Amino acid sequence: MIANNQKHPTQGKPMPAKPYSSGHIGAVAGNYTQMRISGAVKQQLVELLCEELDRLVPQMESETLAQDPERKTLDDPNRTRLNYNRTRELMIDRINTIDSVGSAAVQAGIEHIEQHLAKILKHAEAAAEKDRVSTIKPRHLDLAVSGMGLDGDGELVEQEVTEETETLIVGQGGGVLTRSSLLSLARSHAKMPVTDDAVEELIDTYYMVVEKLEGDIRAHAQLGGNPVQFIESIARMQTLMSLGWMRSMLTRAASNARERGYKRIDIEQIVHLDPY
Structure with missing residues (x-):
């Protein structure tokens, strides 16, 4: 029997949640790597993910309340x-x-x-x-x-x-840029598969470079602009339109992946490359 001045074990603050099991994290991690993961690494991944929750949840809570101070349920403050x-x-x-x-x-x-x-x-x-x-x-x-x-x-x-x-149109006579064409380029030039995240990053980076080059061309084409820089910008744009830039990026990313012992190109290899 529980005394009147004692709290029932089910009352008050709830018991802390159990962390992910290392086996579950290992199964999820298998979606992102083709390598085997040791048991010790799986346990470390559990701790790292829980630490990330320690950082993420208070931030989400603060942002949720900033949007709606009366809200009682944690929400995604960044998107609906x-x-x-x-x-x-x-x-x-x-x-x-x-x-x-x-x-x-x-x-x-x-x-x-x-x-x-x-x-x-x-x-x-x-x-x-x-x-x-x-x-x-x-x-x-x-x-x-x-x-x-x-x-x-x-x-x-x-x-x-x-x-x-x-299909994303790259240019007349220069071919087209699609997910399948990128995968084909990865097979033929990089000689290894590429993840969906890496493909998305490549496409985003491609159009970022195109936008910058277009700005350079407009600036150099103005009266009094440096003709050498204008010609260089046109040459770089032609390389982009012919997918030469994409081939170079994939080849460099594949080299980076092989140096690290990876079997495929992931977003990590793309973001660390200088696109210019």
Whole structure:
């Protein structure tokens, strides 16, 4: 029996949560490396991730309250995410054989649907820009859906259509830059696979360099500008348009990865390269 002046063990501050298990972290880490991970490293990873939560959660809490001082639930202060419970309910409505939907499936579903939304809006935005308007209207969405090859159920009719709509035009006569073309370049020039994060970083860096070169060309083309610098900028732009820059970046990234004993190019190899 518990005395009147004693707290029930289930009352008051809750017991601290158990950390991740090293086996679970090892399984998750397997998504990001092809190497085996020792047991000691798995345990260290558990500690490192918990330390990151020590830093992240108070920051998120502070930012959440800064946006809404009355809020009682921790939120993502940086972006609005699809509602977890509503997404779970919608997924449950659509399963046939399995009885329920786990949290990992809901998280994966949210990530997929948000990426799908982003892709649709990207194409609709492009259609609106062609009309020189700043509002996405139904006709722009119709063009996006048609261009993506979506049927009435929202599914892709053909995989080739998706690849075509994801094409990013580099220049006339210079070829095109797509996810598949980058993967092909990685196989032919880097001689190793490249992760999705590295591909995204490469594309972002590519257009950052293009934007800077365009600014240099405009500056040097002005009356009185240095013609040597103008010619050099044009030459660098031609290299970019012919994908020579991309080949060079992939080759250097692959060399960096091999020096570190990696079997694929990850974002780490890209961000440490000088793109200029």
